[in-house]
Amino acid sequence: MLKLRNTLTRALEEFKPLQDNIVRMYACGPTVYDYGHIGNFRTFVSVDVLRRYLKYLGYQLQHVMNITDVEDKIIRGMLASGKSLEEYTEYYTGEFLNDSDALNIERPEVMPFATKHLPQMIDLMERLAAAGHTYQSDGSLYFSISSFEGYGRLSGLKLEGNVAGARVDVDEYEKADARDFVLWKASKEEGEPRWSSPFGEGRPGWHLECSAMSMKYLGESFDIHCGGVDLIFPHHENEIAQSEGATGKPFVRFWVHTEFLLVEGEKMSKKKGNYYTVRQLIEQGHSPMAIRYLLLSVPYRTQLNFMLDGLKGAQTALDGLRNFRRRVREFGGTAGSHSRMQELVTRALADFEAGMNDDLNTSKALAAVFEFRRDANSAMDAREFGAEDKDAVLGLLAKIDSVLGVLGEEEQSIFEPEIEARIEERNAARRNRDFKRADEIRNELASDGIILEDTPQGTKWKRK
Ligand SMILES: [Zn+2]
Numbered sequence: 441m442l443k444l445r446n447t448l449t450r451a452l453e454e455f456k457p458l459q460d461n462i463v464r465m466y467a468c469g470p471t472v473y474d475y476g477h478i479g480n481f482r483t484f485v486s487v488d489v490l491r492r493y494l495k496y497l498g499y500q501l502q503h504v505m506n507i508t509d510v511e512d513k514i515i516r517g518m519l520a521s522g523k524s525l526e527e528y529t530e531y532y533t534g535e536f537l538n539d540s541d542a543l544n545i546e547r548p549e550v551m552p553f554a555t556k557h558l559p560q561m562i563d564l565m566e567r568l569a570a571a572g573h574t575y576q577s578d579g580s581l582y583f584s585i586s587s588f589e590g591y592g593r594l595s596g597l598k599l600e601g602n603v604a605g606a607r608v609d610v611d612e613y614e615k616a617d618a619r620d621f622v623l624w625k626a627s628k629e630e631g632e633p634r635w636s637s638p639f640g641e642g643r644p645g646w647h648l649e650c651s652a653m654s655m656k657y658l659g660e661s662f663d664i665h666c667g668g669v670d671l672i673f674p675h676h677e678n679e680i681a682q683s684e685g686a687t688g689k690p691f692v693r694f695w696v697h698t699e700f701l702l703v704e705g706e707k708m709s710k711k712k713g714n715y716y717t718v719r720q721l722i723e724q725g726h727s728p729m730a731i732r733y734l735l736l737s738v739p740y741r742t743q744l745n746f747m748l749d750g751l752k753g754a755q756t757a758l759d760g761l762r763n764f765r766r767r768v769r770e771f772g773g774t775a776g777s778h779s780r781m782q783e784l785v786t787r788a789l790a791d792f793e794a795g796m797n798d799d800l801n802t803s804k805a806l807a808a809v810f811e812f813r814r815d816a817n818s819a820m821d822a823r824e825f826g827a828e829d830k831d832a833v834l835g836l837l838a839k840i841d842s843v844l845g846v847l848g849e850e851e852q853s854i855f856e857p858e859i860e861a862r863i864e865e866r867n868a869a870r871r872n873r874d875f876k877r878a879d880e881i882r883n884e885l886a887s888d889g890i891i892l893e894d895t896p897q898g899t900k901w902k903r904k
Pocket residue numbers: 467468469650675
């Protein structure tokens with residue numbers, strides 16, 4: 441039985457979906473104004489592991505991840521770039537998906553864009569206004585947090601000292617600034633994206649979209665809501681207030697939050713020079729699967745200290761597992777099976793599941809895999825390993841990798857001459873300054889598991 445630590449109740453609870461065998465799950469997606477950094481992707485990888493494990497357990501998934509394509513930082517970036525909102529966000533959305541694919545993150549069933557859901561947001565504001573949770577000021581619409589009794593329950597915030605009527609207009613703020621937050625911002629600056637609404641011309645505050653879109657695709661009450669710990673306040677606190685304030689029903693049963701990632705022991709920042717995007721690491725020659733492995737090797741509720749040395753260790757661990765799989769595949773054992781090997785397979789699977797069932801304790805689950813490898817290697821050394829054992833072990837590895845998603849297929853579908861030909865085609869496109877085509881070829885190769893690196897000596901390639 442899967443147990444998850446629920447931020448809302450602060451307890452480890454048995455997970456069961458509200459309805460039938462379907463898990464309705466929402467995860468806050470990227471704000472598309474820049475390339476995703478590894479802190480962002482730690483959360484996305486952990487959500488992917490949860491998603492894959494739920495499928496492993498036999499659940500059907502209805503998983504929604506929004507794309508935030510209008511927000512303070514986006515508007516600043518868009519205005520500075522001189523591009524339209526659509527052009528600007530389309531580019532970063534594409535790059536986000538490329539990075540996600542490289543990290544073998546499965547696509548959620550639905551990926552809604554905020555700007556495509558204005559009617560749902562307006563409808564939600566109207567319901568909140570009718571229920572007495574809002575007021576207008578300077579053309580903007582605010583949520584009055586003192587009108588919602590449960591405000592602060594998720595983050596453990598005490599509302600004492602909150603000044604009635606004190607407001608905050610920005611999309612992100614600290615706990616100390618708990619104030620009435622903006623649902624709809626009146627248009628002020630020239631060139632800002634704007635929509636008309638019953639509350640005047642403006643644009644939605646950031647928090648509104650997640651309530652409107654999650655309820656549209658998952659219903660007014662659903663099973664799991666994920667995100668990074670930095671979203672607990674104010675974002676998720678505000679989502680609860682907006683949703684429950686309108687429906688009067690419990691919004692989400694399980695709140696699942698991924699801890700921060702540190703880099704070399706420090707908070708990641710561009711200033712400190714310890715800020716890494718996924719693409720930078722890949723360009724530096726690290727394999728995406730090693731990045732994924734490192735990100736998921738530490739349980740999601742524990743801070744992860746990301747170190748470049750750790751990436752080397754992750755690569756070694758992965759190579760070791762792949763070599764083990766190859767040895768098993770190529771092992772020329774006799775027919776039949778050995779009861780000891782069959783027991784080891786059964787135990788490894790049970791231990792792996794015990795680790796995962798314990799709030800997705802991936803380090804426990806991985807330990808079970810490595811212990812199994814040691815025992816199976818000894819069995820092969822002693823030639824107590826038959827043809828049926830081989831099938832059982834390969835089946836076990838495939839099952840485990842359906843959750844971890846790090847081993848990949850051994851058989852490569854694309855061969856060297858084809859890769860070289862594609863690189864030559866890309867170089868020709870670049871010489872013709874057809875960068876769009878060049879990027880397409882790069883992305884096509886990436887989806888075949890081939891990573892390109894442009895160096896002064898020419899383009900090099902390697903397999904993921
Ligand atoms: Zn959200």
